[in-house]
Amino acid sequence: MELSRRDVVKLGLLGGAALYLPMERVARTKDQRSLARLPAPYTYAFSRPPEIDLRAAANGGTPVTSIRMAMQQGPVPMLGPAPWPQTNLWAYTINGRINPTIHVDKGQPLEIVHANRLPATHPQHGYESWTSVHLHGSASLPQYDGYASDVIEPGQSKRYVYPNQQGARTLWYHDHGVHRTAQNAYAGLAAQYHLHDEMEAQSGIPMGAYDSPLILRDALFAANGTLHWDDHDRSSLMGDVILVNGVPWPVMPVQKRRYRFRILNASISRSFNLSLSDARAKLWVIATDGGFMPKPVQVSSLRVGMAERYEVIVDFTDCLDRAEVLLRSAEVKNNVDYDHTRKIMKFRVGAGPATDVSTNEIPASFYTPRTPSSGNGYVGPDEVMGLTERMAVKKRTLEFKKSDSTGMWTIDGKTWDDIVASDYKDVVADPAAGSIEVWDFVNKSGGWFHPVHVHLVDFKILSRNGRAPFAYEQGPKDVAYVGEGETVRVVAKFGPHEGKYMIHCHNLVHEDHDMMTQYRVGPRKDDDPNDPIHGDPAV
Numbered sequence: 001m002e003l004s005r006r007d008v009v010k011l012g013l014l015g016g017a018a019l020y021l022p023m024e025r026v027a028r029t030k031d032q033r034s035l036a037r038l039p040a041p042y043t044y045a046f047s048r049p050p051e052i053d054l055r056a057a058a059n060g061g062t063p064v065t066s067i068r069m070a071m072q073q074g075p076v077p078m079l080g081p082a083p084w085p086q087t088n089l090w091a092y093t094i095n096g097r098i099n100p101t102i103h104v105d106k107g108q109p110l111e112i113v114h115a116n117r118l119p120a121t122h123p124q125h126g127y128e129s130w131t132s133v134h135l136h137g138s139a140s141l142p143q144y145d146g147y148a149s150d151v152i153e154p155g156q157s158k159r160y161v162y163p164n165q166q167g168a169r170t171l172w173y174h175d176h177g178v179h180r181t182a183q184n185a186y187a188g189l190a191a192q193y194h195l196h197d198e199m200e201a202q203s204g205i206p207m208g209a210y211d212s213p214l215i216l217r218d219a220l221f222a223a224n225g226t227l228h229w230d231d232h233d234r235s236s237l238m239g240d241v242i243l244v245n246g247v248p249w250p251v252m253p254v255q256k257r258r259y260r261f262r263i264l265n266a267s268i269s270r271s272f273n274l275s276l277s278d279a280r281a282k283l284w285v286i287a288t289d290g291g292f293m294p295k296p297v298q299v300s301s302l303r304v305g306m307a308e309r310y311e312v313i314v315d316f317t318d319c320l321d322r323a324e325v326l327l328r329s330a331e332v333k334n335n336v337d338y339d340h341t342r343k344i345m346k347f348r349v350g351a352g353p354a355t356d357v358s359t360n361e362i363p364a365s366f367y368t369p370r371t372p373s374s375g376n377g378y379v380g381p382d383e384v385m386g387l388t389e390r391m392a393v394k395k396r397t398l399e400f401k402k403s404d405s406t407g408m409w410t411i412d413g414k415t416w417d418d419i420v421a422s423d424y425k426d427v428v429a430d431p432a433a434g435s436i437e438v439w440d441f442v443n444k445s446g447g448w449f450h451p452v453h454v455h456l457v458d459f460k461i462l463s464r465n466g467r468a469p470f471a472y473e474q475g476p477k478d479v480a481y482v483g484e485g486e487t488v489r490v491v492a493k494f495g496p497h498e499g500k501y502m503i504h505c506h507n508l509v510h511e512d513h514d515m516m517t518q519y520r521v522g523p524r525k526d527d528d529p530n531d532p533i534h535g536d537p538a539v
Helices: 005-011 181-186 198-202 416-421 508-512
Strands: 051-053 066-076 087-094 101-105 110-116 133-136 157-162 169-175 190-196 211-219 241-244 251-254 258-265 272-276 282-288 291-299 302-304 309-315 324-329 343-349 394-402 409-411 436-442 450-454 459-464 479-482 487-493 499-505 516-521
Touching: 133 157, 169 181, 169 258, 169 309, 181 508, 190 211, 190 258, 241 343, 258 302, 302 309, 394 450, 409 499, 416 516, 436 450, 436 479, 479 487, 499 508
Parallel strands: 051 101, 066 110, 101 190, 211 258, 251 343, 394 436
Antiparallel strands: 066 087, 110 157, 133 169, 169 190, 211 241, 258 309, 272 302, 272 324, 282 291, 282 309, 324 343, 394 409, 436 487, 450 479, 450 499, 459 487, 499 516
């Protein structure tokens, strides 16, 4: 498990993308046509992911607190029904449901045992199919956080324990296996996880059938349905098919009312700048990665980097009968655009008034930011948004760049290989439990943006190059989009747990090559019962 990234590259196990890219899928620009036929945009029906509701209300008054899931490979008609070929998808499965959305209530603990039943060797790339499951957005103990080097080998299982003590939010679970994350996630190991609370239930915002995941990603397919891997010399993967909940460019019928969408960018390297084609349809942002914003914000566009989550309300009330409203993406610097990658999906508005206007509100506010409580407890979204720069006891700077000498992606000049070489002892920061710190994420590169994810904590974005953050990101965050040439300043309170947690770029190609490091909350412990690798290993 400690084979270094440099060794992997030297051995050719994850070598140049050209080895896997046939002539029919040679990279093309928006002015060139692929030799392989693609599905026509706006042909297929929108589909919600399957759901597993573990809440008490859905289970006879008793919440479900333990489940077992398996990571498996199976054929899925991602490109459409026959004669389109099927795609072998890697997925989290339970009771025949593929990549289900999991629902839990705040305060409802949950144990998930994940079994790795994937092929022992990846059928395309030839590597050993180890995995690690990260519940992104959860304040979990280190041994349950999906630490990259805490792997589940084929045939093994590992239990993960989630306290679910944070406020309502959209989380997601995805692969985090060391040096495998990008290709494992690209193969399909990603799904949403919804944490609910009383404030959400009483807010009047769209719920149930009017509250849906929008999992956005791009992919590159061969004529036989295979997912192709082209990481452009370990820089990025840019597909030419846009998938929404696994469906290419779908069409969703909607009523003249408000809908809540939980947008997740699950792409490996592509970001989106989303907008609606019809000015009569209004777009409100109500929540960010770490839960609700203090108040909804109406926007005309919304940039979403990899791993960012934004909950939005789209109001179709004023749309014309049978209007067709496109969700589309504008240009984003350093994206690679193909013929249809600016298209996302289509909403088809019904005729006449909505038949159901329950849970149809946009509240004036959700809460008032407040000063964080003392101690090392869970930090609510109102406390995150009450943080100020003056509260910080320490300031740190983390620089994200590509090494000129090795070609590796680094944080402060170091890689995950350096962490491994230190026997996992080196840390880039060591905040005390319960302390408040300000961190600057610095990207001096003009060639790439870096969505920077800090495990365990939610933070507040203070500024971008000294200017105010965008209106839509003024909520609790765990991913900061650090653009080309940008410095993004954030503030966080560290806790509620002590131990080692990761920081990395969520361009998963960068993470795997090797833009990932770790920090430690609290003092160093040589015999830590919550060690992320040895605390509760896979068996």
